[in-house]
Amino acid sequence: xxxxxxxxxxxxxxxxxxxxxxxxxxxxxxxxxxxxxxxxxxxxxxxxxxxxxxxxxxxxxxxxxxxxxxxxxxxxxxxxxxxxxxxxxxxxxxxxxxxxxxxxxxxxxxxxxxxxxxxxxxxxxxxxxxxxxxxxxxxxxxxxxxxxxxxxxxxxxxxxxxxxxxxxxxxxxxxxxxxxxxxxxxxxxxxxxxxxxxxxxxxxxxxxxxxxxxxxxxxxxxxxxxxxxxx
Amino acid sequence: xxxxxxxxxxxxxxxxxxxxxxxxxxxxxxxxxxxxxxxxxxxxxxxxxxxxxxxxxxxxxxxxxxxxxxxxxxxxxxxxx
Numbered sequence: 001x002x003x004x005x006x007x008x009x010x011x012x013x014x015x016x017x018x019x020x021x022x023x024x025x026x027x028x029x030x031x032x033x034x035x036x037x038x039x040x041x042x043x044x045x046x047x048x049x050x051x052x053x054x055x056x057x058x059x060x061x062x063x064x065x066x067x068x069x070x071x072x073x074x075x076x077x078x079x080x081x082x083x084x085x086x087x088x089x090x091x092x093x094x095x096x097x098x099x100x101x102x103x104x105x106x107x108x109x110x111x112x113x114x115x116x117x118x119x120x121x122x123x124x125x126x127x128x129x130x131x132x133x134x135x136x137x138x139x140x141x142x143x144x145x146x147x148x149x150x151x152x153x154x155x156x157x158x159x160x161x162x163x164x165x166x167x168x169x170x171x172x173x174x175x176x177x178x179x180x181x182x183x184x185x186x187x188x189x190x191x192x193x194x195x196x197x198x199x200x201x202x203x204x205x206x207x208x209x210x211x212x213x214x215x216x217x218x219x220x221x222x223x224x225x226x227x228x229x230x231x
Numbered sequence: 232x233x234x235x236x237x238x239x240x241x242x243x244x245x246x247x248x249x250x251x252x253x254x255x256x257x258x259x260x261x262x263x264x265x266x267x268x269x270x271x272x273x274x275x276x277x278x279x280x281x282x283x284x285x286x287x288x289x290x291x292x293x294x295x296x297x298x299x300x301x302x303x304x305x306x307x308x309x310x311x312x
Contacts, residue, residue, distance in 0.1 A: 112247045
């Protein structure tokens with residue numbers, strides 16, 4: 001029997017999907033460990049990191065801005081620079097953009113309303129670490145729940161990001177005014193991804209969809225691969 | 232030394248909050264062009280002189296106070312009274 005790869009789930013003050021993320025990662029075969037934001041190191045044998053959804057630091061200043069400079073982020077940045085897989089969900093996506101690990105920024109929804117519902121997202125790039133279990137153009141049903149989910153980048157960045165295949169997921173419809181209907185992006189190296197939809201809330205058909213499990217199971221695979229390479 | 236940081240949505244960046252405020256002002260009967268909503272941050276900074284204070288606040292802006300992708304900043308330094 002293979003050992004379950006460890007996935008660190010960072011907990012900031014105001015994170016609220018940390019336990020759901022940990023539960024879902026466990027269901028996908030990972031060994032989730034909650035890590036407090038004030039830690040300076042990730043646990044030994046961490047194979048992947050998840051920054052969960054929520055309202056870290058009450059969304060003060062800008063969503064994800066204060067989390068982006070939390071003590072644990074130095075370790076997360078070092079982990080990412082060493083090639084470790086990092087996934088940011090919703091507030092985690094905002095945090096990765098603020099920490100400049102991902103291109104662009106998340107702005108208030110165009111309609112100025114909080115959106116909370118299942119959306120369809122299309123897999124634009126199935127060859128990333130995070131989408132390896134998906135087919136090209138596959139549509140996934142995953143819930144969103146956010147007030148600041150409109151991804152924005154300047155035109156030059158957008159063209160470059162699109163040309164490099166860094167746009168991983170797009171909404172099948174306009175959900176929040178996001179540029180190019182972008183729902184998820186990956187960094188240039190391909191090991192850091194952020195998305196606004198919540199895959200951890202879509203891992204069981206009983207709750208409407210299990211499509212989020214495809215992304216989280218791929219992350220667990222990536223964690224195992226990373227630990228194998230590091231060993 | 233006191234510094235005032237004005238953070239605004241960059242020109243050309245959509246500001247839904249400003250649009251909502253504009254709509255409400257119009258409902259109140261005011262004739263307004265555009266409205267943009269930013270933020271004022273007052274910082275009491277320990278510095279040798281005004282230049283040092285400005286340099287420090289500029290670093291604060293690039294590291295935390297503003298996101299240069301979407302926001303512009305204006306810094307005013309006033310000597311402590």
